[in-house]
Amino acid sequence: xxxxxxxxxxxxxxxxxxxxxxxxxxxxxxxxxxxxxxxxxxxxxxxxxxxxxxxxxxxxxxxxxxxxxxxxxxxxxxxxxxxxxxxxxxxxxxxxxxxxxxxxxxxxxxxxxxxxxxxxxxxxxxxxxxxxxxxxxxxxxxxxxxxxxxxxxxxxxxxxxxxxxxxxxxxxxxxxxxxxxxxxxxxxxx
Amino acid sequence: xxxxxxxxxxxxxxxxxxxxxxxxxxxxxxxxxxxxxxxxxxxxxxxxxxxxxxxxxxxxxxxxxxxxxxxxxxxxxxxxxxxxxxxxxxxxxxxxxxxxxxxxxxxxxxxxxxxxxxxxxxxxxxxxxxxxxxxxxxxxxxxxxxxxxxxxxxxxxxxxxxxxxxxxxxxxxxxxxxxxxxxxxxxxxxxxxxxxxxxxxxxxxxxxxxxxxxxxxxxxxxxxxxxxxxxxxxxxxxxxxxxxxxxxxxxxxxxxxxxxxxxxxxxxxxxxxxxxxxxxxxxxxxxxxxxxxxxxxxxxxxxxxxxxxxxxxxxxxxxxxxxxxxxxxxxxxxxxxxxxxxxxxxxxxxxxxxxxxxxxxxxxxxxxxxxxxxxxxxxxxxxxxxxxxxxxxxxxxxxxxxxxxxxxxxxxxxxxxxxxxxxxxxxxxxxxxxxxxxxxxxxxxxxxxxxxxxxxxxxxxxxxxxxxxxxxxxxxxxxxxxxxxxxxxxxxxxxxxxxxxxxxxxxxxxxxxxxx
Numbered sequence: 125x126x127x128x129x130x131x132x133x134x135x136x137x138x139x140x141x142x143x144x145x146x147x148x149x150x151x152x153x154x155x156x157x158x159x160x161x162x163x164x165x166x167x168x169x170x171x172x173x174x175x176x177x178x179x180x181x182x183x184x185x186x187x188x189x190x191x192x193x194x195x196x197x198x199x200x201x202x203x204x205x206x207x208x209x210x211x212x213x214x215x216x217x218x219x220x221x222x223x224x225x226x227x228x229x230x231x232x233x234x235x236x237x238x239x240x241x242x243x244x245x246x247x248x249x250x251x252x253x254x255x256x257x258x259x260x261x262x263x264x265x266x267x268x269x270x271x272x273x274x275x276x277x278x279x280x281x282x283x284x285x286x287x288x289x290x291x292x293x294x295x296x297x298x299x300x301x302x303x304x305x306x307x308x309x310x311x312x313x314x
Numbered sequence: 315x316x317x318x319x320x321x322x323x324x325x326x327x328x329x330x331x332x333x334x335x336x337x338x339x340x341x342x343x344x345x346x347x348x349x350x351x352x353x354x355x356x357x358x359x360x361x362x363x364x365x366x367x368x369x370x371x372x373x374x375x376x377x378x379x380x381x382x383x384x385x386x387x388x389x390x391x392x393x394x395x396x397x398x399x400x401x402x403x404x405x406x407x408x409x410x411x412x413x414x415x416x417x418x419x420x421x422x423x424x425x426x427x428x429x430x431x432x433x434x435x436x437x438x439x440x441x442x443x444x445x446x447x448x449x450x451x452x453x454x455x456x457x458x459x460x461x462x463x464x465x466x467x468x469x470x471x472x473x474x475x476x477x478x479x480x481x482x483x484x485x486x487x488x489x490x491x492x493x494x495x496x497x498x499x500x501x502x503x504x505x506x507x508x509x510x511x512x513x514x515x516x517x518x519x520x521x522x523x524x525x526x527x528x529x530x531x532x533x534x535x536x537x538x539x540x541x542x543x544x545x546x547x548x549x550x551x552x553x554x555x556x557x558x559x560x561x562x563x564x565x566x567x568x569x570x571x572x573x574x575x576x577x578x579x580x581x582x583x584x585x586x587x588x589x590x591x592x593x594x595x596x597x598x599x600x601x602x603x604x605x606x607x608x609x610x611x612x613x614x615x616x617x618x619x620x621x622x623x624x625x626x627x628x629x630x631x632x633x634x635x636x637x638x639x640x641x642x643x644x645x646x647x648x649x650x651x652x653x654x655x656x657x658x659x660x661x662x663x664x665x666x667x668x669x670x671x672x673x674x675x676x677x678x679x680x681x682x683x684x685x686x687x688x689x690x691x692x693x694x695x696x697x698x699x700x701x702x703x704x705x706x707x708x709x710x711x712x713x714x715x716x717x718x719x720x721x722x723x724x725x726x727x728x729x730x731x732x733x734x735x736x737x738x739x740x741x742x743x744x745x746x747x748x749x750x751x752x753x754x755x756x757x758x759x760x761x762x763x764x765x766x767x768x769x770x771x772x773x774x775x776x777x778x779x780x781x782x783x784x785x786x787x788x789x790x791x792x793x794x795x796x797x798x799x800x801x802x803x804x805x806x807x808x809x810x811x812x813x814x815x816x817x818x819x820x821x822x823x824x825x826x827x828x829x830x
Contacts, residue, residue: 127652127656127659128656131593131597131652131653131656132593132596135597135600138600172486173482174487174488174489174511175489175511176510176511176513176826177488177511177826178533178534178536178539178826179535179536179537179824179825179826180536180537180619181536182487182536183536183537183580183617184616185486186486186599187599187603187606189595189599190596190600190602191596191599191600191603192600192603202485202486204484204485205484206482216511216513217513219512219829220438220439221436221509221510221511221512221829222510222511223438225481225482225489229482250533251518251529251530251533252513252515252518252533253518255513255514255517256514256517257445257512257513257517258513258514275619276536276617278610278616
């Protein structure tokens with residue numbers, strides 16, 4: 125046990141600052157926290173859906189959970205069901221064998237139902253394109269709010285895309301869930 | 315038994331690990347399967363090809379077998395309108411799924427093979443023809459209606475119930491369907507249904523230029539991008555009888571070993587996490603991130619995608635970078651040894667690992683368990699040792715192994731292989747030969763055949779390539795997940811459902827590499 129404690133203490137905190145929505149400027153964890161709460165009134169929950177990727181994008185999405193990016197520390201959590209999710213993070217060209225599953229996952233997701241397509245395949249079909257077995261880009265199957273190019277995009281690019289998609293909700297005139305957002309603000313000021 | 319003992323009309327391909335090719339008739343197709351099985355050789359892959367353009371032609375079914383003196387690739391031409399070939403799944407059980415896939419893609423069937431259920435085809439594809447037949451009609455844009463009538467085997471009995479899982483899984487993981495039949499917490503049976511991420515890779519190959527298709531081979535399974543791209547480039551270079559220069563071979567091996575370490579670091583952390591030791595995930599994922607960042611600095615890509623190209627590699631290393639890579643190996647080795655001691659002494663972790671998901675060596679041999687998982691179940695095969703190609707012939711790789719066959723054994727093999735790869739990378743750094751990192755290739759317009767065979771981190775990756783008129787006629791990519799998915803069904807029998815994620819992770823098989 126002491127070895128584990130020693131190893132944790134010796135390594136210290138590896139977490140780096142999160143990216144701003146454009147450029148390379150990084151922002152403080154607290155401000156991302158606050159922003160997500162302001163916009164959603166709660167932590168951001170993401171359901172990742174591999175609709176046909178080569179698993180390269182999954183490796184980089186996994187990396188968001190490592191201590192350097194520490195995505196949970198920003199108030200962003202991957203959840204096990206689309207019914208618990210604010211956002212779908214979809215990878216791959218959509219395999220025709222996954223088309224129905226992706227549509228059903230989308231239907232099961234409650235508002236704000238953000239969809240972020242990850243990787244060149246999600247953006248354009250990538251090297252796989254459209255074929256008897258591939259529907260191509262994610263937006264050919266479900267509406268997409270934001271697409272993150274890259275093969276695969278680096279973790280920081282994925283994180284930047286996720287934050288940009290959330291910020292776009294605020295850019296839209298009305299908050300998606302005003303009552304919840306108000307309640308959250310009240311709680312924090314109390 | 316050696317390949318020459320089979321009395322076939324053999325042609326030696328210009329490949330790095332020895333590959334011999336032969337055209338056979340039905341009788342010798344059956345005889346080869348029987349003799350290879352008796353001699354404890356391995357079936358590496360089975361696939362089909364539409365060769366009707368080559369004259370009074372036919373469909374062809376092919377098989378690749380591994381024997382002590384190399385790889386044997388046999389082609390059996392199948393004349394007639396409804397072609398069929400002798401079943402080999404009686405000798406090699408996992409061939410069943412490859413036979414079903416070949417039936418889905420090409421419409422050729424194995425005689426007397428009882429399982430006629432579709433495997434990759436879920437009813438969402440083209441209305442007419444088969445994807446890999448020349449001139450088949452390709453449907454586009456229509457809505458798919460997945461057929462939900464797949465006939466899973468039902469387990470009957472008092473208190474038996476089913477848990478259907480997937481295709482969308484509860485994690486950051488590829489899609490597939492698992493049907494558990496359980497009583498209480500105990501798994502009586504697991505049946506997999508895969509094919510969800512089939513995206514038409516093999517047909518796509520024939521639309522790409524031979525000098526561009528390494529990019530597709532590197533995306534068959536993203537976690538094995540170096541292995542896939544190298545196997546493809548090896549196949550192309552063997553078809554063109556034009557091997558890459560020595561420095562390129564060494565740099566490819568350096569990348570392959572870096573890919574192995576990256577995956578093992580990721581898996582060791584994830585395995586600890588699945589056994590509720592989050593500390594392990596935090597530590598290993600930190601090491602993995604450091605590792606990927608140096609790959610980015612050295613080769614320009616975190617996963618080293620598109621870094622292995624026909625004729626060589628895209629990036630060269632200067633002395634400063636070689637020093638950085640060397641010293642990172644030393645730092646990571648120290649950390650991995652510390653963490654291994656922590657794992658070994660952690661009673662809770664070992665309690666979850668030991669005895670879980672066991673595959674005894676006899677069962678592993680019978681089912682053809684391959685690669686890393688095979689070595690953890692007494693199947694001592696590693697191409698880097700058995701058929702060392704350049705530069706492995708100079709590296710004398712030490713083969714990891716265990717006969718325990720449980721999660722603990724697969725963890726131990728990962729630790730051993732990580733440490734061995736760290737040694738290999740340092741040797742590769744110090745011995746890197748001078749010279750060019752790439753040579754120009756000229757694609758011949760003559761028909762040509764090549765094979766690539768590489769020990770990736772998961773197991774042996776195989777590519778069979780046929781060129782004609784300067785284009786890809788057929789490119790078949792084989793990932794060892796084909797061998798190992800069916801064994802996972804056996805590994806979970808008698809275990810409890812909550813141990814499934816741990817057992818599954820200990821194999822860490824590719825869905826994409828299997829579904830193609």
